[in-house]
Amino acid sequence: LGLVPELQADRVRLDPISGESRGVEISLAGSPGRWNWWTSYTWSKATDRIDGVNEARSWDQRHAFQGGFGWTDESWSFAAAASVHSGWPSTRLSLISDEAVPGPRNADRHGTFASLDLRLSRRFNVRKGTLLAFVELSNATNRRNVCCLDWDITDEDELEFSEDYWMPLLPAIGILWEF
Numbered sequence: 248l249g250l251v252p253e254l255q256a257d258r259v260r261l262d263p264i265s266g267e268s269r270g271v272e273i274s275l276a277g278s279p280g281r282w283n284w285w286t287s288y289t290w291s292k293a294t295d296r297i298d299g300v301n302e303a304r305s306w307d308q309r310h311a312f313q314g315g316f317g318w319t320d321e322s323w324s325f326a327a328a329a330s331v332h333s334g335w336p337s338t339r340l341s342l343i344s345d346e347a348v349p350g351p352r353n354a355d356r357h358g359t360f361a362s363l364d365l366r367l368s369r370r371f372n373v374r375k376g377t378l379l380a381f382v383e384l385s386n387a388t389n390r391r392n393v394c395c396l397d398w399d400i401t402d403e404d405e406l407e408f409s410e411d412y413w414m415p416l417l418p419a420i421g422i423l424w425e426f
Contacts, residue, residue, distance in 0.1 A: 259349070263295035266304065286314035303353040308332040308360075324368045331361040340398050342406040347398065357393040360413075362386045376426030382418070389416035 270291025277284055289311040293304040315328035336353030368381035386392075392413040401407055 261295065261297060261352075263297045265296045266294065267296075267301075268293040268304075281320055282316065282318050284314075284316040286312075288312050297352070302351075303336040305336060305353060307336055307353070308334075322370050324366075324370075326366045328364045329362070330364075331359065334358050334360065334393070337396055340406060340408075342400065342404070345400075345404060347400070347406060360392045361388075361390055362392065362413075363388050373424075376424060379423040379425070380421070381423070382420050385417040385419070386414055387416065391415070 268291065270289055272287055272289040272291075274287040275285070290309060291307075291311070292309065293307040294301040295304055296302075311330075311332035313328070313330045315326060317324065317326035319325075334357035337355045337357055338352050339350040339355055340347045341350060342348070363386070365384045365387050366381060367383075368379055371378040371380070393410045394413045395411045396408045397411050398406060398408045
């Protein structure tokens with residue numbers, strides 16, 4: 248992942264003649280009393296047509312589940328949200344005559360992505376408005392979700408890769424003043 252991906256040496260221009268996304272989503276939600284909850288499941292398929300072949304788009308995820316719940320009273324609030332989806336496509340490389348040659352585009356898949364996020368907040372009435380103090384944990388289980396592959400040619404002229412990961416456990420605290 249890069250701030251300006253066009254400037255990275257490992258980028259290749261793709262010129263699909265068309266693309267297609269299709270799928271089905273089922274969502275449910277409820278709010279009994281001070282509690283609320285929601286859940287959704289999505290089956291989808293996203294492809295690009297390149298040189299007469301339909302290839303998975305880089306953000307294609309066949310199965311995705313999201314769900315969460317929350318509790319709120321006059322001063323306190325707690326929420327938890329989970330997200331799980333099948334791994335995004337990836338492309339393997341081979342070393343042929345000292346040159347890295349890509350295999351079929353997006354023919355492989357990263358592992359399943361899963362994250363649990365938590366938030367606890369407290370509201371305080373002040374003379375000029377309200378203060379909201381909160382603490383959050385993103386990826387609360389500190390799961391190592393693969394985002395991408397990093398390829399290198401070793402001193403022995405062999406191709407090796409390592410996996411790079413999305414953010415680890417990320418705590419955050421903050422105060423919001425509304426006036």
